[in-house]
Amino acid sequence: MFNGIPEEDIIMAPYGVDAERFYRPRQGGGELRVLFVGEITQRKGIAQILAAAKRLSNQNMTFDLVGGGAGHHRDLFAPYEKYVNFRGRLSGDEVVEAFNSADVFIFPSMGDGFGLVILEAMSAGLPVICSSNCAGRDIVRDGENGFVIPPGDADSLVERLVWLDTHRESLAQMGESARVTAQTYTWGRYEQAIADGLDRVFR
Numbered sequence: 001m002f003n004g005i006p007e008e009d010i011i012m013a014p015y016g017v018d019a020e021r022f023y024r025p026r027q028g029g030g031e032l033r034v035l036f037v038g039e040i041t042q043r044k045g046i047a048q049i050l051a052a053a054k055r056l057s058n059q060n061m062t063f064d065l066v067g068g069g070a071g072h073h074r075d076l077f078a079p080y081e082k083y084v085n086f087r088g089r090l091s092g093d094e095v096v097e098a099f100n101s102a103d104v105f106i107f108p109s110m111g112d113g114f115g116l117v118i119l120e121a122m123s124a125g126l127p128v129i130c131s132s133n134c135a136g137r138d139i140v141r142d143g144e145n146g147f148v149i150p151p152g153d154a155d156s157l158v159e160r161l162v163w164l165d166t167h168r169e170s171l172a173q174m175g176e177s178a179r180v181t182a183q184t185y186t187w188g189r190y191e192q193a194i195a196d197g198l199d200r201v202f203r
Helices: 046-055 070-080 092-101 116-123 154-166 168-183 187-202
Strands: 032-037 061-066 085-088 104-107 128-131 146-149
Touching: 032 092, 032 116, 032 154, 046 061, 046 070, 046 154, 061 092, 070 085, 092 116, 104 116, 104 154, 116 128, 116 168, 128 154, 146 154, 154 168
Parallel strands: 032 061, 032 104, 061 085, 104 128, 128 146
Antiparallel strands: none
């Protein structure tokens, strides 16, 4: 629509997710474990994540950043190693374990077409804090299964994390709501949306 395509000509086919693969019941309490999965680049909002982690360093939180990219700019990221854990690239099973070890997923991307990791995190029962530039407004219902924040806004990221840390019962409820949402995004639904879209284009 931004580029002048009429809304009625746009066909949406959201990705699916194998919801059962990512879920494992977890115990609440203790430190708030914050997870990001994606490339360690500013397109993914890394500057905002690092700024938030630094500001929250006196809180009972840990930040795990999973993905490649930090090794290419060691001098840039070295000052933040005391605030976040740069875990690098992980295998598929290791990523699943990272989801199951976390309490909340953050994805403050500056721009993404969809961001499949959002559905994967929600499948694991994690509330998601994401920007409005990564399909967040299509999947995340603000205040119900996560929060949608403006891209580039570290203050909003900090505020939402502090709120979740101090409202653990709501955190658990939002995580369960996130899982219910993810279960509706099946690969069968995706395939049907593709088929319906092709039928609409070529009929």
